[in-house]
Amino acid sequence: MRRRALLAGGAWAGGAWAGGAWAGAGLALPARAQTAAAPTATAPRLVCVGGALTEIVYRLGAAAQLVGTDTTSLYPEAAQRTPKVGYQRQLSAEGLLSLRPDVLLTTDEAGPPTVIEQLRAAGVRVISTTTSHDLAEVQRKIDAAGQATRREAEAAALQQQLLADWQRSRQALPRLAGPAPRLLFVLAHGNAPQVAGAGTGAEAMLRLAGGRNALQGFNGYRAMTAEAVVAAAPDLVLSTRQAVQAAGGEAAFWQLPGLSLTPAFAARRLQAPDALWLLGFGPRLPQAVTELAQWIAGTPAARA
Template identity: 35%
Template structure:
């Protein structure tokens, strides 16, 4: 513990020179970053994680890496007055180091549901003292959600997380892709387990999805639709036979930010189209 403290000490001293009136925010969540921008705080964001890709202007901010592999030093070096992170996404040791450095770290809960998005927005607005603007955004979000008329389409959808043909897993229950598939009026083709597990040809054929869903980056990593069809078992499913493979931007599909209504509608159209 003492060794960690002395390593961070030079960076801690940098924080003492920042005026308390100056807002310097580091966001470690794409959904939170999107909300901060909608709340009118984009100019106060000084650093973001790699999932913070919307709006596109966030790409000009300093990047601190992926929220699950971030170092405290990289955050502290930006001299933030506020760091926002989602619970369970920031390593406990990094949280401890930030708190030792007297960084104002606010860890919030995120649930993958419309109600979870509402709660996250309210929490972020409260932390940043933008509750009036937050109420306006919440009203617009609720209206967009209410306007969705998504009927059950009877399709079984399989979500595949791919990082190349040699690294592919499928989504069970309790994850954001599973919830999105359900919100879009479809059924998850993989049930009986939570989280992710390696893709197997046997399980794939047994699940027999009508549609296979990937992130855009994942589909590219396996060589597009043609590459995916070469994966053992894919061609033996309804999705493979009909070449019904769809993809969406990862953060848009699974982020559960304020664009959730648009993401649900787009996914529904891709599934049924």
């Protein structure tokens, strides 16, 4: 399982810890972004696969062009009411073509590849971006969405806003008095729990916010074991709201292998925002990094 498996849950409903951080995840889109553009004869009919890309389409004021989205496209709330084409890795050519799209806007995480090729063969223009778990990924998504919707000017304006937000985020990052706290990211959306290693969006977020992964020496995700978790001794545990809900609540979540024997459990230091907010690498990335950094900086390890 990888980052894409994290993004199929609902919209932001608050963190899993008391204290008020992560409130930025509930910020409403600007009124301009929420207003759907009037359909025109030249506006391409668009299927968007990828929650962050769909969010960007709304930001560009091009919601009226959407004829379908995937199951990760849940923000803003209006995106939940769009026709769904299924999970981004399990697309169906027949279902997509039934919506008569001119353009499929997606990332390199979409598939299977045979379906993408079938769409191209049927005359659908496929615009795909690459994932890299950084600001450049967000910039590529904005450019691609501007191209797909023919709203390049709006995309350029959003790029400027993103860079301004990113600069403010960099300036607002708190200075850590001690060593970077050790964080453990847990993926547990109903299947066997897993933990994040190198090359994942979760680890990238930890680094961007000034933390360090408590687990080293492997790439991607691997099965969560009590021995590895106890040995890692994380100061903080990061997960998603969807994972905590799937576990049956915060108390049940702490009973996952080894967690109850960690410093993080002793202090009940758990954060669990919405998966798309945390790992979507969309236009809200600067705000997500800032608030994650503030949470990290508030730990005893960071203040030492």
